[in-house]
Amino acid sequence: MTAPVQWILSLLLLLPPLPLLFCTRTTAQQQRQRPVFTCGGNLTGESGYIGSEGFPGVYPPNTKCVWKITVPEGKVVVLSIKLIDLESDSLCRYDYVDVYNGHANGQRLGRFCGTFRPGAIVASTNKMLIQMVSDANTAGNGFIATYSAAQPNERGDQYCGGRLDKPSGTFKTPNWPDRDYPAGVTCSWHIVAPRSQIIEVKFEKFDVERDNYCRYDYVAIFNGGEINDAKRIGKYCGDSPPGPIISEGNELLIQFLSDLSLTADGFIGQYKFRPKKYPTTPAPPLTTSTVSTTAATTVKNNAALCQQKCKRSGTIESHYCSSDFVITGTVITAVTRGGSVHITISIINVYKEGNLAIQQAGKSMSAKLVVLCKQCPLIRRGLNYVLMGQADEEGRGRIAPNNFAVAFKSKNQRNLNALKTKRC
Template sequence: MRGASAWAPLLLAAAAQLTLQEPTERPVFTCGGNFIGESGFIGSEGFPGLYPPNSKCTWKITVPEGKVAVLNFQSIDLESDNLCRYDFVDVYSGHANGQRIGRFCGTFRPGALVSSSNKMMVQMISDANTAGNGFMAAFSASEPNEKGDRYCGGRLETPGSFKTPNWPDRDYPIGVTCVWHIVAPEDQLIELKFEKFDLERDNYCRYDHMTVFNGGEINDANRIGRYCGDSPPAPIVSETNELLIQFLSDLSLTADGFIGHYKFRPKKLPATTAPPITTTPPVSTGLKPTVALCQRKCIRTGTLESSYCSSNFVLAGTVITTVARGGSLHATISIINIYKEGNLAIQQAGKSMSTKVIVVCKHCPLLKRGLNYIITGQVDEDGRGKIMPNSFVTLFKTKNQKLLNALETKQC
């Protein structure tokens, strides 16, 4: 964590814009407020000192009519968590009931964030524990049709396409965050395909990546997939009339980017409303075999030793989210330790790692939020863990650690 002197250049720059009478005077940041004008600065309470615990601060920004609000984070230092569950900053397009553009925590500084109107809201929430120096951000007004290469995203209500900044002339810039909110008529779904796709490659898509969510919010429970590399995602069909696409580039390598095309189509019968990514279990080629599989009595077979070599992945982790979808359960696992990884897609934020798994029969085996488990299973072509009724899953206890460490060195 930095000392206050390290922030002096940023504070002086802010002071120079905020007051002409005394350019060396440090601005004082308070908890929230209303900010009206062409440009200015906002910051967490007491920045660059530690922000207080158990706080909720809201900043409402209004730039002149006919323009859009643009926010650039100069600095961010909040408690790090892969899901930003504890201390975080939310940025919204508009003031009341606005679309959330993004949620941020840790020390990663996103690129320029653009509102769809002349209003923007920033909200910071902290819990009772770890604190940091907080954040400081500059806001400004921009012409809606002259956003420049660094700006992207927006609300899309008619069929069309979207692309990364600079496409197709050159690579996308570093430090960019783009959020596209696609909204179809209420009685229709959204079909999304990517013509070209090329982002920085990483096995876990920790750096430059695109994430697609069902609905209109960045909500990990509704995440369809996270993508990077140079292989276009399979065609995606929304579960409702809304999709949210978030693109993020970090501060290092870049690539060509992507262009996506979307169209609207009528809702179909339940038999065709499966999740838009390939999540069908390998043992099931249709609905009836899966139903029959899940009607069997749920009895765990085998042992951890016998399951180790036959499984693609073996890990110990905490269940942090569970969402029932049809007859299956989609869960997010915060990883305690991973003993066999295979091609499992793992997301990393700081020192925290998590992964997504699908329990094909949602009650077998039963996963409960907040509990620690040893989980074994297979991995589908999207890198998502698949847990079948015969997969070995048990509560994780300290006494299991010695056996797991021994299995980690086992030659299969």
């Protein structure tokens, strides 16, 4: 048994039994009670703890366990994951723990796997749902967490996030302004205005670990109440605060995440509700004209490009230096738009990053690319590839017929590892 599991188990033996969560047993060798965690349940009260089935033993395969937590009315649920040890995957596709607001159709507050332990997770109401899913292949001891009830606006510096529905207010990172925000924190503020109003957000101070692509610590802001990249307004880090942000509708979601390494001062932001007709700065007419002209030119150029015969030439070695980025990964989405295919890659390894915008959440890395000609190279969802191409100044990756793309095999990895140290 590993040291962290022993520590958690010793902690459990000091806690009083919780009848809704587990049953107890004794043996001749063991006079003290040891909790036996079961799959799912309904948990109530001011506080308690919850663990995967059989914890600290290996959790069973092919299971789906759901726990519903309810704390007293007028308070919110705070969940602290003390230990997590699940099958690791960059996108948490196989074994994972999901945490949701409410008990049905609630906003997902996070998905976790591997051994990455997030900070405290705060619901916006007195209800929270936790779901653990495992597939046929399992690895690890599962998870254990504690939950507690807290006042919505008096949770202390160790917590962050929640529902904000007053006409104006502030939100800030834990420990602000006394010291840096802690590592391993996940915060989600759900701002909800009346249906006839929109929301304006401004940051007074802003200092989040700097990275060109905001892969490690970041603030992401979404239209609506769900984490959905299609609704994302922006992703921010560094020490320059973003400009004023105005929602499209009456809901905004602000998510802050810090990884387990460097931290910084943090931020404090203000929000206020505005009438829907609140004036925004109109885009100059020239912008629309320029965009339309550029788009038409791009379509015309792509059409000519895609008429060429599709035949891959050269090798990984001959394309390595001429490519802006070189990555290996799994295609998780592929959407045809016009004559191009927009794909999302779950990255296995990065050999050359160049200017490619790579997103990171915990240990998961992903990138969005455009295959300019949908039939050349032919990219299929669910398969692994070596992908080489070019990225523009904004970090958008593009793969043309003359770029190199090939199905990923183990022999490719040996070649790429050798090329990684090559000077171009």
